Amino acid sequence: MSRTKQSTLLFEGNVLKLGPELNKNESNKMGVITVEVDPEKLRENSVIFQGDGRPLNSYQHAVNDAALKLRLNDPSLVKQRGKLVSLAREQVHNEGYQYKKKKSRSKAFGTSASQSTESLVAKKPRLSQELRSTRIREVEEDLTELDTRLRY
Numbered sequence: 001m002s003r004t005k006q007s008t009l010l011f012e013g014n015v016l017k018l019g020p021e022l023n024k025n026e027s028n029k030m031g032v033i034t035v036e037v038d039p040e041k042l043r044e045n046s047v048i049f050q051g052d053g054r055p056l057n058s059y060q061h062a063v064n065d066a067a068l069k070l071r072l073n074d075p076s077l078v079k080q081r082g083k084l085v086s087l088a089r090e091q092v093h094n095e096g097y098q099y100k101k102k103k104s105r106s107k108a109f110g111t112s113a114s115q116s117t118e119s120l121v122a123k124k125p126r127l128s129q130e131l132r133s134t135r136i137r138e139v140e141e142d143l144t145e146l147d148t149r150l151r152y
Contacts (some may be wrong), residue, residue: 063092066088070084070091
């Protein structure tokens with residue numbers, strides 16, 4: 001036995017409720033539902049960076065604008081702030097934002113994210129234990145030699 005009735009969704013105040021069931025004929029007539037959204041309210045809710053008495057820098061403006069665009073395209077992000085932040089930052093990066101340091105230093109995306117951990121080059125090569133102990137002995141000898149010169 002198949003169900004031919006479909007429930008409607010009603011938005012009352014801030015609560016989403018199930019409405020009356022529709023017959024199959026009524027559901028075919030409805031098709032598209034339009035919902036009006038206040039753009040100013042959406043802009044207020046999509047702000048990620050706030051000024052708090054100081055002006056926002058260009059990156060913060062770009063992320064806020066990207067968050068607004070994402071929220072206009074996908075209203076389900078209203079309740080997923082963490083996802084909205086990461087998607088907005090990724091969108092700003094992918095759109096070619098010009099960073100002050102010429103590239104993103106983020107570990108989430110950018111050149112560091114595309115490299116595997118095996119291909120990362122250490123900033124300073126590590127010395128073997130034997131080479132290190134040899135170098136320490138050489139420096140100690142140099143110090144004792146300088147000490148003796150200074151005494152005489």
